[in-house]
Amino acid sequence: MSRFTPVRRQYLVRTLVVTAIYAAGIFAAWYLIVKVGVSRPIAFGVALIPGLAMVGMFYNTLSMITATQDEFMRMLAVRQQLIAAGFALAVASVWGCLEMFDLVEHVEAFYIVVLWAIGLFVGQFSNRITHGVWGECP
Amino acid sequence: MKNRLRVLRAEREWSQQQLADRLEVSRQSVNAIETGKYDPSLPLAFRIADVFGLTIEQIFLRD
The missing domain is CATH 1.10.287 (Helix Hairpins)
Structure with a gap:
């Protein structure tokens, strides 16, 4: 294939x-x-x-x-997306709380997409460690 | 879940890619199933059983 x-x-x-x-x-x-x-x-x-x-x-x-028809690759892609979303939400939430009390600089909301993109790499890395495959979809 | 995929594949002298082609999945999927890193869905388990001409219970074993 x-x-x-x-x-x-x-x-x-x-x-x-x-x-x-x-x-x-x-x-x-x-x-x-x-x-x-x-x-x-x-x-x-x-x-x-x-x-x-x-x-x-x-x-x-x-x-x-x-x-994606290949269920294993689809599972890895879903896993990668969940990790990416979790990573982006986690960083944005923590940053938002710090920002609310003027402890960090203001960052525009659209940078969450950048966090999501970084999270995709984190997700791929996680897939490589746990399943031996980076997780690119066929 | 344990399985006899590697042994059955070796008996037929199929490579992982050849088995993957028969199952219409990626080689990585076959490897993940063989090494126990991924348990296939019931439909895929039936396809695997069909390819080898065996029942699911003859391929996949309880832990």
Whole structure:
């Protein structure tokens, strides 16, 4: 069975598409809001684009998991996602409490996506230790 | 859960990849089942039993 299955191919294509939308959205928002100074409703709409691209990324990931036929690899992917979500929520919760009492600097909420991405690596590492496989989906 | 997958595969001189291809799963899945790191679902256990022409009880053993 090839590791580069249609499911994985579709996941990679969708990842490239949402990443391009995210990058274009960030650039468009910066240009239109910071440089041009568009009205608030337009600024709101433009600034939503990168955020919605990230929603697309989450949907893409979950869609890939449900489409994965290999149950062992699917289990590893779910495990990785749970660890990533737990890691992101844990760090964000602790940071939020510290921030509430002005003990740490304010961090924008969208950085939780960065924590989630770091958590994905933690999840892969955990899969490698416990199951001997990094956990990439076929 | 213990299993006789490695022995049965060796008797047929199949590699892990060849068994994986017959089961339509990844080689990593076969390895994880053989080494006891993963217990397959009932549908996959039936597929494994079918591939070897045995019953589930003849392949998978209670701890």
